[in-house]
Amino acid sequence: xxxxxQSLFLSVREGDSSVINCTYTDxxxxxxxxxxxxxxxxxxxxxxxxxxxxxxxxxxxxxxLNKKDKHLSLRIADTQTGDSAIYFCAESFSGxxxxxxxxxxxxxxxHP
Amino acid sequence: xxxxxxxxSWVICKSGTSVKIECRSLDFQATTMFWYRQFxxxxxxxxxxxxEGSKATYEQGVEKDKFLINHASLTLSTLTxxxxxxxxxxxxxxxxxxxxxxxxPQHFGDGTRLSIx
Numbered sequence: 573x574x575x576x577x578q579s580l581f582l583s584v585r586e587g588d589s590s591v592i593n594c595t596y597t598d599x600x601x602x603x604x605x606x607x608x609x610x611x612x613x614x615x616x617x618x619x620x621x622x623x624x625x626x627x628x629x630x631x632x633x634x635x636x637l638n639k640k641d642k643h644l645s646l647r648i649a650d651t652q653t654g655d656s657a658i659y660f661c662a663e664s665f666s667g668x669x670x671x672x673x674x675x676x677x678x679x680x681x682x683h684p
Numbered sequence: 685x686x687x688x689x690x691x692x693s694w695v696i697c698k699s700g701t702s703v704k705i706e707c708r709s710l711d712f713q714a715t716t717m718f719w720y721r722q723f724x725x726x727x728x729x730x731x732x733x734x735x736e737g738s739k740a741t742y743e744q745g746v747e748k749d750k751f752l753i754n755h756a757s758l759t760l761s762t763l764t765x766x767x768x769x770x771x772x773x774x775x776x777x778x779x780x781x782x783x784x785x786x787x788x789p790q791h792f793g794d795g796t797r798l799s800i801x
């Protein structure tokens with residue numbers, strides 16, 4: 573079945589890099605996404621990667637995908653206090669209506 | 685800027701009231717919209733997939749008569765929580781994709797916090 577897992581909490585020092593990890597079970601996913609949620613708000617799309625890609629970089633964000641191990645990671649360079657939020661990874665599948673399966677979310681805390 | 689607008693952002697009402705939540709795609713046509721429910725400190729649970737001009741597809745365990753979905757146009761979907769009770773209190777979030785292609789990411793609204801007294 574479809575299952576996405578994430579570690580629940582990550583604490584980093586301001587200026588350091590953050591790496592948030594995600595594993596998934598269904599290898600038929602087409603796209604994998606990273607969303608950010610700040611308290612009381614909806615989800616903000618950060619970046620996404622097609623399942624046949626290994627890496628995608630967008631400014632401070634780097635997404636790595638290991639399809640063999642079904643492992644996805646999000647690296648945030650030079651982490652700032654404004655990056656404190658919950659980060660969700662999600663996968664979608666071809667066909668149908670682009671249904672997303674979400675992980676439980678990783679709470680990132682950035683401290684001075 | 686925001687591409688999906690959700691309204692209202694916060695509702696407090698008495699038990700037994702029906703509450704309507706609107707989800708609008710602002711600058712694109714959304715054949716498909718999605719409604720999620722999120723409990724505190726938990727992930728999003730997909731409730732239903734809303735298709736323009738046809739009946740919504742509900743996930744297992746979601747009551748169709750309780751959560752009425754209408755997708756009357758390509759830019760608007762509504763979720764009505766009928767005869768709401770305290771257990772319906774939650775954070776409801778909608779999302780929309782540009783078209784129904786699998787390569788179009790979902791964009792989310794800011795959510796509606798529903799509190800039933």
